[in-house]
Amino acid sequence: MRMTADFPTARAAALTGTMAKHFGHKIPVSQGDSHAVLTFEMGVARIEARDASLHLELDGADAPAMERLREVVESHLLRFAHREDPAPLSWTPPA
Secondary structure (H helix, E strand, O other): OEEEEEEEOOOHHHHHHHHHHHHHOOOOEEEOOOEEEEEEOOEEEEEEEOOOEEEEEEEEOOHHHHHHHHHHHHHHHHHHOHHHOOOOOOOOOOO
């Protein structure tokens, strides 16, 4: 299953780095200049910094795994982006 969301931000690269560094202490993380891949027990989150947004792509085995992965990634991103007064993300339905 896969779902995606875009998070508008002028700090895309910084937020990608913050997410990678934070989770890198707990799970396997690979990181490039403009992206990060976070490998959780319940699935994989790919984060890509774009010009004015972060593109998030989540892959999980089933609906409960996807929901847990979404909760973890979104709650951390919103916390790290608190200065931007972020709104909850709008996710595509799992496919």
